[in-house]
Amino acid sequence: MISMNIKNLIRLGVWMALLNNFFVCAQEYVIDMQYKDASQKNPMQMVWHIGKKIKIRVLNEYDGKKVWSSLIADPATSTIRMYDENPENGKKIFYTISSANIQPDARFDYKRGKATVTNETKNIAGYECRKVVFNTDKFTAEFWVTSTLPDIKPWAGYFRSFPELQGMEEAGLSGFPLSSVIKDPSGSLIASFEVKQVKSGSFEPSFFDVPADYIDARMLQRK
Secondary structure, eight states, rough: OHHHHHHHHHHHHHHHHHHHHHHHHOOOOEEEEEEETTTSSSSSEEEEEESEEEEEEEEEEEEEEEEEHHHEEEETTTTEEEEEEOOOOOOOEEEEEEGGGGGOOOGGGGSSSSEEEEEEEEEEETTEEEEEEEEESEEEEEEEEEEESSSOOOGGGGOTHHHHHHHHHTOOOOOOOEEEEEEOOOOOOEEEEEEEEESEEEGGGGGGOTTTTTTEEHHHHHH
Protein backbone atom coordinates (compact mmCIF):
# COMPACT_ATOMS: atom_id res chain seq x y z
CA MET A 1 0.00 0.00 0.00
CA ILE A 2 1.18 3.53 -0.76
CA SER A 3 1.12 5.73 2.31
CA MET A 4 -1.01 8.89 2.37
CA ASN A 5 2.13 11.03 2.69
CA ILE A 6 3.59 9.60 -0.52
CA LYS A 7 0.23 9.94 -2.27
CA ASN A 8 0.03 13.58 -1.17
CA LEU A 9 3.56 14.21 -2.40
CA ILE A 10 2.69 12.65 -5.76
CA ARG A 11 -0.40 14.83 -5.99
CA LEU A 12 1.65 17.89 -5.04
CA GLY A 13 4.23 17.04 -7.69
CA VAL A 14 1.53 16.73 -10.34
CA TRP A 15 -0.07 20.02 -9.34
CA MET A 16 3.32 21.78 -9.26
CA ALA A 17 4.05 20.49 -12.75
CA LEU A 18 0.66 21.68 -14.01
CA LEU A 19 1.10 25.03 -12.28
CA ASN A 20 4.57 25.46 -13.76
CA ASN A 21 3.21 24.64 -17.21
CA PHE A 22 0.43 27.22 -16.70
CA PHE A 23 2.90 29.99 -15.86
CA VAL A 24 5.16 29.09 -18.79
CA CYS A 25 2.17 29.23 -21.16
CA ALA A 26 0.82 32.42 -19.57
CA GLN A 27 4.13 34.23 -19.84
CA GLU A 28 4.71 36.35 -22.92
CA TYR A 29 7.87 36.48 -25.01
CA VAL A 30 9.32 38.57 -27.82
CA ILE A 31 11.42 36.47 -30.20
CA ASP A 32 13.61 38.23 -32.77
CA MET A 33 14.77 36.13 -35.73
CA GLN A 34 16.42 36.59 -39.10
CA TYR A 35 14.64 34.73 -41.90
CA LYS A 36 16.15 34.01 -45.31
CA ASP A 37 14.11 32.86 -48.31
CA ALA A 38 15.83 31.71 -51.48
CA SER A 39 13.13 33.43 -53.55
CA GLN A 40 13.94 36.85 -52.07
CA LYS A 41 17.06 38.93 -52.44
CA ASN A 42 17.30 40.26 -48.89
CA PRO A 43 16.87 38.50 -45.54
CA MET A 44 13.86 39.48 -43.41
CA GLN A 45 13.68 40.41 -39.77
CA MET A 46 10.78 38.64 -38.05
CA VAL A 47 9.75 39.63 -34.54
CA TRP A 48 7.29 37.24 -32.84
CA HIS A 49 5.16 38.12 -29.85
CA ILE A 50 3.98 34.91 -28.15
CA GLY A 51 1.02 35.24 -25.79
CA LYS A 52 -2.73 34.54 -25.91
CA LYS A 53 -2.43 35.54 -29.54
CA ILE A 54 0.61 35.25 -31.77
CA LYS A 55 1.66 38.49 -33.40
CA ILE A 56 4.45 38.85 -35.93
CA ARG A 57 6.13 41.91 -37.37
CA VAL A 58 8.15 41.37 -40.55
CA LEU A 59 10.68 43.88 -41.89
CA ASN A 60 11.42 43.53 -45.61
CA GLU A 61 13.73 45.59 -47.78
CA TYR A 62 12.79 46.30 -51.40
CA ASP A 63 15.19 48.35 -53.55
CA GLY A 64 16.58 50.04 -50.47
CA LYS A 65 13.14 50.76 -48.95
CA LYS A 66 12.30 49.09 -45.65
CA VAL A 67 8.68 47.96 -45.27
CA TRP A 68 7.00 46.54 -42.16
CA SER A 69 4.21 43.98 -42.41
CA SER A 70 2.19 42.60 -39.52
CA LEU A 71 0.24 39.43 -38.80
CA ILE A 72 -2.02 38.58 -35.86
CA ALA A 73 -3.25 35.01 -35.28
CA ASP A 74 -6.35 34.91 -33.10
CA PRO A 75 -7.62 31.48 -31.91
CA ALA A 76 -10.79 33.05 -30.47
CA THR A 77 -12.00 33.84 -34.01
CA SER A 78 -9.87 31.25 -35.89
CA THR A 79 -8.55 34.01 -38.11
CA ILE A 80 -5.35 35.70 -39.14
CA ARG A 81 -5.32 39.45 -39.69
CA MET A 82 -2.56 40.98 -41.77
CA TYR A 83 -1.61 44.39 -43.03
CA ASP A 84 0.98 45.02 -45.65
CA GLU A 85 2.38 47.58 -48.05
CA ASN A 86 2.87 46.54 -51.67
CA PRO A 87 6.38 47.71 -52.65
CA GLU A 88 5.47 47.77 -56.35
CA ASN A 89 2.40 49.98 -56.31
CA GLY A 90 2.56 51.46 -52.82
CA LYS A 91 -0.93 50.26 -51.86
CA LYS A 92 -1.43 49.78 -48.13
CA ILE A 93 -4.05 47.19 -47.27
CA PHE A 94 -5.22 44.99 -44.41
CA TYR A 95 -7.21 41.79 -44.65
CA THR A 96 -8.61 39.03 -42.45
CA ILE A 97 -8.76 35.37 -43.46
CA SER A 98 -10.03 32.22 -41.78
CA SER A 99 -7.40 29.74 -40.62
CA ALA A 100 -9.30 27.09 -42.63
CA ASN A 101 -8.45 28.97 -45.84
CA ILE A 102 -4.71 29.26 -45.18
CA GLN A 103 -2.64 27.38 -47.72
CA PRO A 104 1.07 26.56 -47.42
CA ASP A 105 3.75 27.79 -49.78
CA ALA A 106 3.83 25.20 -52.61
CA ARG A 107 7.45 24.42 -51.73
CA PHE A 108 6.32 23.15 -48.30
CA ASP A 109 3.14 21.36 -49.40
CA TYR A 110 4.40 17.84 -48.74
CA LYS A 111 2.48 14.55 -48.73
CA ARG A 112 4.81 12.27 -46.72
CA GLY A 113 7.09 13.17 -43.84
CA LYS A 114 9.06 11.62 -41.00
CA ALA A 115 10.72 13.46 -38.14
CA THR A 116 13.73 12.11 -36.25
CA VAL A 117 14.82 13.60 -32.93
CA THR A 118 18.60 13.39 -32.63
CA ASN A 119 20.83 13.45 -29.56
CA GLU A 120 22.56 16.64 -30.73
CA THR A 121 22.04 19.71 -28.58
CA LYS A 122 23.25 23.30 -28.69
CA ASN A 123 22.55 26.63 -27.05
CA ILE A 124 20.76 29.27 -29.13
CA ALA A 125 20.01 32.73 -27.71
CA GLY A 126 20.50 31.32 -24.20
CA TYR A 127 18.18 28.32 -24.65
CA GLU A 128 19.17 24.66 -24.80
CA CYS A 129 17.88 23.14 -28.05
CA ARG A 130 17.66 19.65 -29.55
CA LYS A 131 18.14 18.93 -33.25
CA VAL A 132 15.32 17.44 -35.33
CA VAL A 133 15.60 16.17 -38.91
CA PHE A 134 12.32 16.26 -40.84
CA ASN A 135 12.44 14.40 -44.16
CA THR A 136 9.57 14.78 -46.65
CA ASP A 137 8.94 14.16 -50.33
CA LYS A 138 9.42 17.91 -50.99
CA PHE A 139 12.26 18.97 -48.67
CA THR A 140 14.45 18.18 -45.69
CA ALA A 141 14.33 20.46 -42.66
CA GLU A 142 17.02 20.36 -39.99
CA PHE A 143 15.92 22.48 -37.06
CA TRP A 144 16.58 23.07 -33.37
CA VAL A 145 13.80 23.13 -30.76
CA THR A 146 13.78 24.37 -27.19
CA SER A 147 11.17 22.96 -24.80
CA THR A 148 11.62 25.91 -22.42
CA LEU A 149 9.51 28.38 -24.42
CA PRO A 150 5.70 28.12 -24.83
CA ASP A 151 4.56 25.44 -27.24
CA ILE A 152 3.88 26.86 -30.71
CA LYS A 153 2.76 23.51 -32.14
CA PRO A 154 -0.99 24.13 -31.55
CA TRP A 155 -0.64 27.09 -33.92
CA ALA A 156 0.57 24.93 -36.82
CA GLY A 157 -2.68 25.48 -38.74
CA TYR A 158 -2.00 29.22 -38.82
CA PHE A 159 1.59 28.88 -40.03
CA ARG A 160 1.54 26.25 -42.77
CA SER A 161 4.67 27.67 -44.39
CA PHE A 162 6.66 26.86 -41.23
CA PRO A 163 6.93 23.06 -41.68
CA GLU A 164 9.01 22.87 -38.53
CA LEU A 165 5.72 22.92 -36.62
CA GLN A 166 4.45 19.88 -38.49
CA GLY A 167 7.82 18.23 -37.84
CA MET A 168 7.44 18.91 -34.12
CA GLU A 169 3.99 17.37 -34.15
CA GLU A 170 5.31 14.31 -35.98
CA ALA A 171 8.11 13.96 -33.41
CA GLY A 172 5.85 14.59 -30.41
CA LEU A 173 7.85 17.63 -29.30
CA SER A 174 6.66 20.78 -27.56
CA GLY A 175 8.32 24.18 -27.56
CA PHE A 176 9.60 26.65 -30.14
CA PRO A 177 12.10 26.18 -33.01
CA LEU A 178 14.99 28.64 -32.72
CA SER A 179 16.95 27.72 -35.85
CA SER A 180 16.23 25.90 -39.11
CA VAL A 181 17.63 25.12 -42.54
CA ILE A 182 15.30 23.74 -45.24
CA LYS A 183 16.65 22.31 -48.50
CA ASP A 184 15.04 20.75 -51.55
CA PRO A 185 15.95 17.21 -52.76
CA SER A 186 18.85 18.60 -54.81
CA GLY A 187 20.37 20.19 -51.70
CA SER A 188 19.53 23.79 -52.66
CA LEU A 189 18.45 26.13 -49.90
CA ILE A 190 14.72 26.92 -49.73
CA ALA A 191 14.65 28.88 -46.48
CA SER A 192 16.39 29.25 -43.15
CA PHE A 193 16.06 31.20 -39.93
CA GLU A 194 18.02 31.86 -36.76
CA VAL A 195 16.72 33.45 -33.56
CA LYS A 196 18.96 36.27 -32.41
CA GLN A 197 17.26 37.27 -29.16
CA VAL A 198 14.49 36.12 -26.81
CA LYS A 199 13.04 38.50 -24.24
CA SER A 200 10.34 38.05 -21.66
CA GLY A 201 7.64 40.67 -22.10
CA SER A 202 5.30 42.00 -24.77
CA PHE A 203 4.80 44.72 -27.34
CA GLU A 204 2.70 47.78 -26.61
CA PRO A 205 -0.89 46.93 -27.75
CA SER A 206 -0.84 49.88 -30.16
CA PHE A 207 2.17 48.38 -31.92
CA PHE A 208 -0.21 46.19 -33.91
CA ASP A 209 -2.96 48.73 -34.56
CA VAL A 210 -3.72 49.00 -38.27
CA PRO A 211 -2.44 52.41 -39.44
CA ALA A 212 -5.12 54.91 -40.45
CA ASP A 213 -3.93 55.09 -44.07
CA TYR A 214 -4.45 51.35 -44.69
CA ILE A 215 -7.50 50.18 -46.71
CA ASP A 216 -9.61 47.10 -45.95
CA ALA A 217 -9.00 44.62 -48.78
CA ARG A 218 -12.75 43.90 -48.90
CA MET A 219 -13.35 47.48 -50.00
CA LEU A 220 -10.93 47.03 -52.91
CA GLN A 221 -12.72 43.85 -54.00
CA ARG A 222 -16.05 45.71 -54.26
CA LYS A 223 -14.65 48.22 -56.75
